Amino acid sequence: xxxxxxxxxxxxxxxxxxxxxxxxxxxxxxxxxxxxxxxxxxxxxxxxxxxxxxxxxxxxxxxxxxxxxxxxxxxxxxxxxxxxxxxxxxxxxxxxxxxxxxxxxxxxxxxxxxxxxxxxxxxxxxxxxxxxxxxxxxxxxxxxxxxxxxxxxxxxxxxxxxxxxxxxxxxxxxxxxxxxxxxxxxxxxxxxxxxxxxxxxxxxxxxxxxxxxxxxxxxxxxxxxxxxxxxxxxxxxxxxxxxxxxxxxxxxxxxxxxxxxxxxxxxxxxxxxxxxxxxxxxxxxxxxxxxxxxxxxxxxxxxxxxxxxxxxxxxxxxxxxxxxxxxxxxxxxxxxxx
Ligand code: AHR
Numbered sequence: 001x002x003x004x005x006x007x008x009x010x011x012x013x014x015x016x017x018x019x020x021x022x023x024x025x026x027x028x029x030x031x032x033x034x035x036x037x038x039x040x041x042x043x044x045x046x047x048x049x050x051x052x053x054x055x056x057x058x059x060x061x062x063x064x065x066x067x068x069x070x071x072x073x074x075x076x077x078x079x080x081x082x083x084x085x086x087x088x089x090x091x092x093x094x095x096x097x098x099x100x101x102x103x104x105x106x107x108x109x110x111x112x113x114x115x116x117x118x119x120x121x122x123x124x125x126x127x128x129x130x131x132x133x134x135x136x137x138x139x140x141x142x143x144x145x146x147x148x149x150x151x152x153x154x155x156x157x158x159x160x161x162x163x164x165x166x167x168x169x170x171x172x173x174x175x176x177x178x179x180x181x182x183x184x185x186x187x188x189x190x191x192x193x194x195x196x197x198x199x200x201x202x203x204x205x206x207x208x209x210x211x212x213x214x215x216x217x218x219x220x221x222x223x224x225x226x227x228x229x230x231x232x233x234x235x236x237x238x239x240x241x242x243x244x245x246x247x248x249x250x251x252x253x254x255x256x257x258x259x260x261x262x263x264x265x266x267x268x269x270x271x272x273x274x275x276x277x278x279x280x281x282x283x284x285x286x287x288x289x290x291x292x293x294x295x296x297x298x299x300x301x302x303x304x305x306x307x308x309x310x311x312x313x314x315x316x317x318x319x320x321x322x323x324x325x326x327x328x329x330x331x332x333x334x335x336x337x338x
Contacts, residue, residue: 043072043073043074043075044072044074044075044101044102044304044305044308045074045075045077045100045101045102046069046074046075046076046077046100046101046102046103046104046301046304047077047079047091047092047094047095047098047100047102047103047104048065048076048077048078048079048103048104048105049079049081049088049091049092049095049103049104049105049106050062050065050078050079050080050081050106051081051083051088051105051106051107051108051132052080052081052082052083052108053080053082054083054216054217054218054246055217055218055219055244055245055246055272055274056245056246056272056274056275056276056338057244057245057246057272057274057292057294057338058294059338060274060294060295060337060338061106061131061294061295061296061297061338062078062080063338064294064295064296064297064298065078065104065296065297065300066078066297067297068297068298068300068301069297069301071298071301072301072302072305074301074304074305077095077100079091079094081108083108083184084108085107085108085109085112088105088107088108089112089113089116091105092105092116092119092120093116093119095120095125096119096120096123096125099123099125100125101125101304101308102125102126102127102128102304102307102308103120103125103126103127103128104127104128104129104130104300104304105127105128105129105130106129106130106131106132107129107132107133107134107188108132108184108187109184109185109186109187110132110133110134110135110186110187110188110191111134111135111186113134113136113141114136114137114138114141117136117141117142118141120141121140121141126143126144126304126307126308127141127142127143128142128143128144128145128146128300128303128304128307129142129144129145129146129147130145130146130147130296130300131147131148131294131296132147132150132187132188132189133145133147133188134188143307143315144303144307144313144314144315144316144317145315145316145317146296146299146300146303146316146317146318147296147318147319148189148292148293148318148319148321149192149318149321150188150189150191150192150193150196150292151192151193151195151196152196152321153189153192153193153196153271153290153292153321154192154193154194154195154196154197154198154199155196155197155199155200156196156290156323157193157196157197157241157269157271157288157290157323158196158197158198158199158200158201159200159323160269160287160288160290160323160325161176161178161201161207161239161241161267161269161288162200162201162204163327164267164287164288165204165206165207168238168267169206173238175206175207175208176206176207176208176238176239177207177208177209177210177233177236177237177238177239178201178207178208178209178210178237178238178239178240178241179209179210179211179213179229179233179237179239179240179241180194180197180209180211180212180213180240180241180242180243181212181213181214181215181222181225181226181240181241181242181243181247181248181251182194182212182213182214182215182243183214183215183216183217183243183244183247184214184216184217185214185216187217189243189244189271189292190214190243193243193271194212194243197241210229210233210236210237211229211232211233213225213228213229215242215243215247215250215251217243217244217246217247218246218247218250219246219247219249219250220250221247221250222242222246222247222248222249222250222251223250223251223253223254224250225247225251226240226250226251226254226255227254230254230255230258230260237266238266238267239266239267239268239269240262240266240267240268240269241269242268242269242270242271243271244270244271244272244292245270245271245272245273245274245276245277245289246272246274248268248270248277248286249276249277249280251268252268252280252285252286261285262280262285262286263280263283263284263285263286263287263326264284267287267288268285268286268287268288269286269287269288269289269290270286270288270289270290271289271290271292272289272290272291272292273289273290273291273292273293273324273336274336274338275335275336275337275338277289278324278330278333278336281324281325281326281330282330284326287325287326288323288324288325288326289323289324289325290321290323290324291321291322291323291324292321293319293321294338295319295337295338296319299317299319303317
């Protein structure tokens, strides 16, 4: 694409994205929402459909994409789907109409993408799935996936708990009772973090999962769910397994308001690794944080460049991630950046 056409395309796309956000947001901002301005660069044009801005993780992920695009000289057009699949589908259609070089999207849920991905394939535009995966019969409808292994995150959470159980059972109790705060219904991290955890915990008769409730990955809903759980299971919850830090932070507020000491009276296991959660882990108010890294921008830009220039690339790639627990020395840990 010639430079003048590219600039024109960029301006049109930026305007379309502003329009899309304006129409689909209906003037209402979701929790933690920020305006996302596209940045003009020479080089590739990538249309990026971000699913929302529900957590510090998500904001860190968007920032990582914007920073990396700038460094790679890539024009990134960001559309915020505001937690709605129909907004993401509309954004992808606009990227197809304006013939961007690559489409990147973080799918809010697993199902319902076949038609729009077929349209992208018919238009010859490569599609990179980032952060979350989809459930689709024809896997040729996307080009590559780059993001965390959410199943493994659930397994890591369970393994930490199995270690902790030895300590908890020492007081002679019969069962360790778990309350689970899950993420957005139908999303791949919710499904896989549930599955990875349950595959180990359900066949270990030391444990009983009292209930799994969805807090939609939101701090406010984490609060709400925890209030309900404490009413329904007074003095019965030994462990909280929460699918993300935002919900964990909300749940911890509620525990403390009710005189419960998180990390001591209730063992807290969280996923993500944002700074606020790591700080609480260091203070003993969280026991385990399974890392899920949002810093995917560089790897996504590299991948897009390789795909467009016809070089070899991995169809599926995961960042290296660790698990931080109360048993580790965290004094040398670098600031998290999200
Ligand atoms: O898809 C990744 C998850 O989405 C993160 O764990 C969570 O914080 C975000 O909302």
